[in-house]
Amino acid sequence: MREIKVEQVSDAIRKMFIEANHFLGDDVKDCLKACAGREESELAKSVFESIEKNIEIAEEGVFPLCQDTGMACIFMEIGQEVHFTGGELYEAVNEGVRQGCLEGYLRQTIVEDPFRRKNTGDSTPADINIEIVPGDKVKIVLAPKGFGSENMSRIAMLPPAAGVEGAEDFIVDAVRQAGGNPCPPIIVGVGVGGNFNKVALMAKKALLRPVGSHNEDSFYAEMEERLLEKINALGIGPQGFGGKTTALAVNIISAPTHIAGMPVAVNINCHVSRHREVIL
Helix, strand or coil, X not given: CEEEEHHHHHHHHHXXXXXXXXXXXXXXXXXXXXXXXXXXXXXXXXXXXHHHHHHHHHCCCCCCCCCXXXXXXXXXXXXXXXXXXXXXXXXXXXXHHHHHHHHCCCCCCCECCCCCCCECCCCCCCEEEEEEECCCCEEEEEEEECHHHHCCCEEEEECHHHHHHHHHHHHHHHHHHHCCCCCCCEEEEEEEEECHHHHHHHHHHHCCCCCCCCXXXXXXXXXXXXXXXXXXXXXXXXXXXXXXXXXXXXXXXXXXXXXXXXXXEEEEECCCCCCEEEEC
């Protein structure tokens, strides 16, 4: 049994929350640069130039990548041989988010109740997702999720008879309806299978996969490429001003499901695909 102090968790999350809001991964930056080079429209090119400049300014560490510094979505893979000491894990996670929000001067984005709308003042509580895995390590991924893109999410409980064509039509239509609202070029996370709640979580986790990677199953890898082509053919373009690049990637996660259903979820992320990872 390996012991980990919960204050280590708090400290890691504090750092990740600040860093994720200032630094994009190289996978996203490289893809943005490559897509910019393929644009023919002068307006689309100028949008990519603005995006690149915004990234450079954020990396100076003062201003975040986006004014919406997001809901802190936490994904933890906890080894079954780990024992946390020194406090309660969920409290430690939220303490890390609280410290990161205040220390990093990040926008306070969470309200206590969806109707009464009182701001919590420190971007807590976080959305915490825990999975128990073999071993004695703890993997933490923090992904600040802005709601300009989150609000464009969709879920459908399709009949199995809808098949691949019906699922793809639903996914492409979700992007079509989103239009320029989620600040394209976007990354499209897709969950297929499971049940109502699991499929949404899979769609969100799909956004964490590096841009440019593909599903290990060739069936879904081909589906990802086909969907990316269909979505970019919509012509929505960067920031919705038209162009060849509406999406940078389509990432799919699938799971077993019931014989009577085919759940499909779409979780869209803007081009500011923010996440940080640490292993304790």
